[in-house]
Amino acid sequence: MKLLFLLLASSAVVFAEPSSSHSPPTSPRSIDLGRYCYPPILNSDAAHLLTCPSEDLDPRYTSGPTTPPPPPRKRKKKNPNAQWDKIGPCLRANVTDPDSTEFCIYYSSALGSGRGVVVLTEAERADYMLRYPAFDPDSDLAESMAGGPGLNKFTPKAKVVPIPGKEYGVVATETIFKGESIIAETASLLIDYNPVYKLAEKDLLRLQAFGIEYLPGAHRERVLNMSTHGASMDVVHKLEKVLVTNAFEVKLDDENENNLYALFADTARMNHDCRPNVGYHWDYKTFTQYATALRTIYPGEELTVSYINGLRPHHKRQSGLRRSWGFTCTCPVCSLSAAQIATSDARLAQIKLARRALADRTPSSPATPQLAEMLISLLEQERMHVLMGEAYTYAALEWNGVGEAWTAMRYARRAIEEEVLQVREERGEDVEDMLELAEDPWEHWSWLWRTRKRMGWKPLREEKKKEIEKDVEEVKEEVEEAAAVEVGEGEGESHEGEGKGEGDSEKRAEA
Numbered sequence: 001m002k003l004l005f006l007l008l009a010s011s012a013v014v015f016a017e018p019s020s021s022h023s024p025p026t027s028p029r030s031i032d033l034g035r036y037c038y039p040p041i042l043n044s045d046a047a048h049l050l051t052c053p054s055e056d057l058d059p060r061y062t063s064g065p066t067t068p069p070p071p072p073r074k075r076k077k078k079n080p081n082a083q084w085d086k087i088g089p090c091l092r093a094n095v096t097d098p099d100s101t102e103f104c105i106y107y108s109s110a111l112g113s114g115r116g117v118v119v120l121t122e123a124e125r126a127d128y129m130l131r132y133p134a135f136d137p138d139s140d141l142a143e144s145m146a147g148g149p150g151l152n153k154f155t156p157k158a159k160v161v162p163i164p165g166k167e168y169g170v171v172a173t174e175t176i177f178k179g180e181s182i183i184a185e186t187a188s189l190l191i192d193y194n195p196v197y198k199l200a201e202k203d204l205l206r207l208q209a210f211g212i213e214y215l216p217g218a219h220r221e222r223v224l225n226m227s228t229h230g231a232s233m234d235v236v237h238k239l240e241k242v243l244v245t246n247a248f249e250v251k252l253d254d255e256n257e258n259n260l261y262a263l264f265a266d267t268a269r270m271n272h273d274c275r276p277n278v279g280y281h282w283d284y285k286t287f288t289q290y291a292t293a294l295r296t297i298y299p300g301e302e303l304t305v306s307y308i309n310g311l312r313p314h315h316k317r318q319s320g321l322r323r324s325w326g327f328t329c330t331c332p333v334c335s336l337s338a339a340q341i342a343t344s345d346a347r348l349a350q351i352k353l354a355r356r357a358l359a360d361r362t363p364s365s366p367a368t369p370q371l372a373e374m375l376i377s378l379l380e381q382e383r384m385h386v387l388m389g390e391a392y393t394y395a396a397l398e399w400n401g402v403g404e405a406w407t408a409m410r411y412a413r414r415a416i417e418e419e420v421l422q423v424r425e426e427r428g429e430d431v432e433d434m435l436e437l438a439e440d441p442w443e444h445w446s447w448l449w450r451t452r453k454r455m456g457w458k459p460l461r462e463e464k465k466k467e468i469e470k471d472v473e474e475v476k477e478e479v480e481e482a483a484a485v486e487v488g489e490g491e492g493e494s495h496e497g498e499g500k501g502e503g504d505s506e507k508r509a510e511a
Helices: 002-014 123-129 140-145 193-198 201-212 217-224 235-246 314-325 338-359 369-382 385-401 405-423 429-439 449-454 461-494 500-510
Strands: 086-092 102-108 117-122 158-163 167-172 181-186 189-192 248-250 260-263 278-283 288-293 302-305
Touching: 086 201, 102 123, 102 193, 102 201, 117 123, 117 193, 117 201, 167 302, 189 193, 189 201, 193 201, 201 217, 201 235, 217 235, 235 260, 235 314, 278 302, 314 338, 338 369, 338 385, 369 385, 385 405, 385 429, 385 449, 405 429
Parallel strands: 117 189
Antiparallel strands: 086 102, 102 117, 158 167, 181 288, 189 260, 248 260, 278 288
């Protein structure tokens, strides 16, 4: 009994919780290629914004006099020195309801070395934005951004040139290596989706036009000079067309469920390719978008981004581009023969299936390390560099999930490289997870996770530890009972001469 107790107790030590445990995070981030939506710039004369009188606004939604209303009531802010330079005009979603949300134009000159940013949102969200370092003049981040090398400027290794059939584009003049920065550009205009949903279209368009007037003259002209892929129109509708054609969705870290769409004038100079060589990342803390080379780009090669989801089949990509941007794509992958296009579409279908299976963490998932390897191969064949970080992450998790630590470490390091190059964050969520795996795969949450689930093993050490502790307690009770019996028998032996015949008769009766 004592030996069994010691063995079980030592087993409890083996299954004890490690010094640093990690619970499984959510699935690796799925990259939305639909955000890649930058058309070329037209070199037409800039249209000047005409002052839009307030009386032209729908009177049902106006909330006060023609002059801008007073700033919203002060709220406690993280950055006491941050403030909006201009606020107004404002519109209320329902003028008959004083408690309905009021949307205002907010302008700050703090971003982009005087370029500034115009935001259309509600007061609470505008106050929250002032918490970000980008709006704090005393923050180290704001100081490092102001006039910094490359801020709102293309890399010196590329220049804007005329391109036949595309008006203008950006072409490399020197070799740009994978991971090099192309441009870091601050947002010029941010529109909250909430007023888009709640304001009348006429009022929304006029409010946007009021906001663009706050931008410095030269930058305002650059924004209005962006491509609209359509005929000439008045400024109010031209700005709306510019936003529809060029803006893309971004997120903040607040609790507001509505995203925003942002406008970046310089990044939009890069033309479309279904297999782009440039990717980008939005940093909400600085209101800055970082564009980065996804692979080595050689002199004379055009720098491109994708306007659409590159995982869509050929015919859907073409129809989407014609419908939204008015052109037919002639990029290398769209210029293949019919047989090659069919082969490409088949690979894209397999990529979708593989990603879906690898994101499935249930015991019935068909995901294996070999499936992750296949995903990497398919992405390489399709030249979809933007998804390589995700694929390496899946491979690292799958190999670690079956106990192949060294292979998992290799893919984790590759995932870290891809994510840091594209996201430009050393400690992003996915990067942090891969760093932990690369440093100690045996203590990572994914160690043998696929095997545990498929073999019916308990997924957590803590549960196994509780089982062992329960067994130990049962053994303790048995040992104590046995000891009590031994003590009782010993006492009986001390009176062996008394009632011996009676004791023998009891034993026979029990038998």
